[in-house]
Amino acid sequence: MKKISIFLSFSLLNFVKSSGQDLLSPRPDGHAPIGVMGDHTHKAGEWMLSYRYMFMEMEGNRSGTNQLTHQEVLNQGFMVTPTSMSMEMHMLGAMYAPSDQLTLMAMVPFTSFTMDHLTRMGGMFTTETEGLGDIRLSSLLKIYEDDSQSIHLNAGLSIPTGSITERGNTPAGANSKLPYPMQLGSGTFDLLPGITYLTQSDNWSWGAQLSGTIRLGQNDEGYTLGDRLNGTLWAARQWNHWLSTSIRIKASKWDNIDGADTDLNPNMIPTANTALRGGERIDALLGLNIVIPSGPLAGHRLAVEAGAPIYQSLNGPQLETDWLMTIGWQLAW
Numbered sequence: 001m002k003k004i005s006i007f008l009s010f011s012l013l014n015f016v017k018s019s020g021q022d023l024l025s026p027r028p029d030g031h032a033p034i035g036v037m038g039d040h041t042h043k044a045g046e047w048m049l050s051y052r053y054m055f056m057e058m059e060g061n062r063s064g065t066n067q068l069t070h071q072e073v074l075n076q077g078f079m080v081t082p083t084s085m086s087m088e089m090h091m092l093g094a095m096y097a098p099s100d101q102l103t104l105m106a107m108v109p110f111t112s113f114t115m116d117h118l119t120r121m122g123g124m125f126t127t128e129t130e131g132l133g134d135i136r137l138s139s140l141l142k143i144y145e146d147d148s149q150s151i152h153l154n155a156g157l158s159i160p161t162g163s164i165t166e167r168g169n170t171p172a173g174a175n176s177k178l179p180y181p182m183q184l185g186s187g188t189f190d191l192l193p194g195i196t197y198l199t200q201s202d203n204w205s206w207g208a209q210l211s212g213t214i215r216l217g218q219n220d221e222g223y224t225l226g227d228r229l230n231g232t233l234w235a236a237r238q239w240n241h242w243l244s245t246s247i248r249i250k251a252s253k254w255d256n257i258d259g260a261d262t263d264l265n266p267n268m269i270p271t272a273n274t275a276l277r278g279g280e281r282i283d284a285l286l287g288l289n290i291v292i293p294s295g296p297l298a299g300h301r302l303a304v305e306a307g308a309p310i311y312q313s314l315n316g317p318q319l320e321t322d323w324l325m326t327i328g329w330q331l332a333w
């Protein structure tokens with residue numbers, strides 16, 4: 001009798017353990033939509049490498065929820081208005097789990113920004129910057145897990161490896177300091193706290209993540225980027241053992257800049273004005289996750305997610321977001 005009960009509790013333990021592992025299994029929706037960072041943890045001893053390509057297109061200006069013509073921006077007294085901006089990012093990621101409870105993560109971004117402008121005189125010009133962004137180091141700490149749900153805390157630090165002294169040729173002068181959104185980093189150490197909830201049933205999975213960016217101190221150019229708060233909610237359906245699709249809502253809110261870079265003239269162009277940087281936005285996104293089922297690349301994950309804002313209110317004039325996309329590759333072993 002004692003033997004049986006030991007056997008039973010062992011099997012039960014194994015069952016709980018193995019179904020717990022299933023939550024982050026090779027299921028295609030075992031990872032969140034690729035636009036979500038720090039969404040999953042790993043089992044003790046596991047490694048993962050990832051690559052993401054992210055693209056965001058912004059065109060036209062907005063103040064509050066109202067769209068502004070270029071002329072309306074210039075009529076507010078600025079010499080120049082930005083007309084569009086594209087942001088590209090290549091992000092390399094690595095994850096390692098020293099234990100089932102703790103996963104470590106590092107992310108290294110390479111960014112490039114292009115901004116087009118219109119001057120009062122009717123001239124047009126473009127500025128470009130590119131290079132290493134701010135490297136992020138995170139710990140993901142699992143605080144709850146049962147056979148269908150898990151919760152982990154995200155504790156990250158952003159290291160100011162991205163340049164905040166990027167320069168370019170503008171009508172204001174050759175090789176002049178470029179405005180805030182063209183800089184590659186924050187210039188400050190930033191805390192990245194968060195909490196992530198995951199749950200799944202036979203063919204569906206859901207997740208939610210609340211995360212923030214808290215800037216510490218002031219950077220060498222004399223300013224602090226605004227803090228940021230993100231909340232996201234997604235649902236995914238697995239169609240077979242290698243394909244899932246997802247829908248996601250992401251809400252973000254970010255503050256204006258504190259302090260100022262004295263090299264920038266806030267009356268020249270809205271992007272140099274620290275009071276015209278904050279805003280809030282809600283994006284709706286559709287995604288696809290694939291786990292390659294067989295062949296030499298079996299187990300490699302490919303994913304894409306793209307979407308557009310369904311609401312945005314900006315301290316403007318400020319460029320509005322039109323659409324965004326993330327394509328990714330992941331491999332765990």
Ligand SMILES: [Cu+2]
Nearest residue numbers: 040042048095
């Ligand atoms: Cu991973």
